[in-house]
Amino acid sequence: MRRLLITGAILTAMGGGAATYNGLTFAPAHASERDEIRQVLDRWVEAFRARDIPAVMSIYAPDVVAYDITPPLRFRGIDAYRKDYEDYFDAYDGPVDVELRDVAIVAGKDVAVAFGLERFKGKLKSGDVTDFWARFTSAFRKIDGKWLDVHDHDSVPIDFATGRASLDLKP
Amino acid sequence: MRRLLITGAILTAMGGGAATYNGLTFAPAHASERDEIRQVLDRWVEAFRARDIPAVMSIYAPDVVAYDITPPLRFRGIDAYRKDYEDYFDAYDGPVDVELRDVAIVAGKDVAVAFGLERFKGKLKSGDVTDFWARFTSAFRKIDGKWLDVHDHDSVPIDFATGRASLDLKP
Numbered sequence: 001m002r003r004l005l006i007t008g009a010i011l012t013a014m015g016g017g018a019a020t021y022n023g024l025t026f027a028p029a030h031a032s033e034r035d036e037i038r039q040v041l042d043r044w045v046e047a048f049r050a051r052d053i054p055a056v057m058s059i060y061a062p063d064v065v066a067y068d069i070t071p072p073l074r075f076r077g078i079d080a081y082r083k084d085y086e087d088y089f090d091a092y093d094g095p096v097d098v099e100l101r102d103v104a105i106v107a108g109k110d111v112a113v114a115f116g117l118e119r120f121k122g123k124l125k126s127g128d129v130t131d132f133w134a135r136f137t138s139a140f141r142k143i144d145g146k147w148l149d150v151h152d153h154d155s156v157p158i159d160f161a162t163g164r165a166s167l168d169l170k171p
Numbered sequence: 172m173r174r175l176l177i178t179g180a181i182l183t184a185m186g187g188g189a190a191t192y193n194g195l196t197f198a199p200a201h202a203s204e205r206d207e208i209r210q211v212l213d214r215w216v217e218a219f220r221a222r223d224i225p226a227v228m229s230i231y232a233p234d235v236v237a238y239d240i241t242p243p244l245r246f247r248g249i250d251a252y253r254k255d256y257e258d259y260f261d262a263y264d265g266p267v268d269v270e271l272r273d274v275a276i277v278a279g280k281d282v283a284v285a286f287g288l289e290r291f292k293g294k295l296k297s298g299d300v301t302d303f304w305a306r307f308t309s310a311f312r313k314i315d316g317k318w319l320d321v322h323d324h325d326s327v328p329i330d331f332a333t334g335r336a337s338l339d340l341k342p
Contacts, residue, residue, distance in 0.1 A: 065275065111282045151275070160336075165335065
């Protein structure tokens with residue numbers, strides 16, 4: 001089995017298919033479907049690190065709806081979301097890194113959800129270095145035998161007292 | 172059939188179970204499971220407007236993991252999440268309102284995801300009136316014949332140029 005790129009407390013199979021996530025129990029799950037979703041997440045991490053837009057977009061359904069860390073409220077359809085990724089990578093000079101942690105995968109036969117924390121690092125063209133933790137949730141459908149991401153939600157918490165993003169939080 | 176509290180472009184059934192969401196097609200879906208999830212969302216909206224914490228919490232699994240609009244990065248388990256809701260309601264003087272819009276429900280037999288936009292309105296004890304749009308994603312498992320929310324993700328986009336939350340966005 002190849003090494004998983006996802007680090008930290010991975011959802012682990014237990015007994016008859018129940019699974020634990022940081023001491024909490026999700027039961028019962030579909031182990032093979034969970035492995036398939038894990039492979040999709042791995043592919044996404046590799047593609048993101050390589051700044052490979054076609055490989056990144058290959059995990060998504062044409063009608064994906066995404067809620068990203070930055071405005072607008074939503075991106076509807078793969079073309080709008082591709083543009084969002086392109087703008088993101090364009091803002092960075094050199095390598096971009098992402099690390100997933102504490103990933104949970106809740107999988108059925110044809111619908112699945114993955115969620116966890118993600119750390120983004122890179123150097124903006126402005127010279128500023130970014131390094132912060134965010135949260136992600138992704139929903140998948142199995143369409144014609146292939147899992148496709150139909151919905152992404154990525155965010156950083158905000159402090160209402162100051163109106164500012166909380167970019168210094170750590171797991 | 173009682174009136175749905177959810178407003179706006181609801182996911183609608185089409186042909187053999189395919190469904191559209193703002194002109195995009197999700198196919199094929201489980202219609203009865205989708206209706207069950209819609210009823211859970213309705214119960215949540217009613218409970219939220221009534222500031223009824225036990226009714227709000229009745230939709231969640233004991234091991235729910237929530238990513239909320241405000242810090243920390245995550246709430247693990249129903250007790251932590253209940254405290255988050257209590258703190259939220261405590262900050263408001265009088266009624267709180269929530270409206271869901273453009274809700275999509277992707278349902279399988281035992282795993283489902285709902286996502287959409289949500290508008291929060293209320294008067295803080297400080298006297299400030301809040302009125303903003305956020306995004307929500309919720310994941311559900313059918314456990315012992317009952318759908319339970321195992322994961323919530325709620326957020327507002329942030330503007331990286333200013334480090335501020337974007338609270339003035341509209342659908």
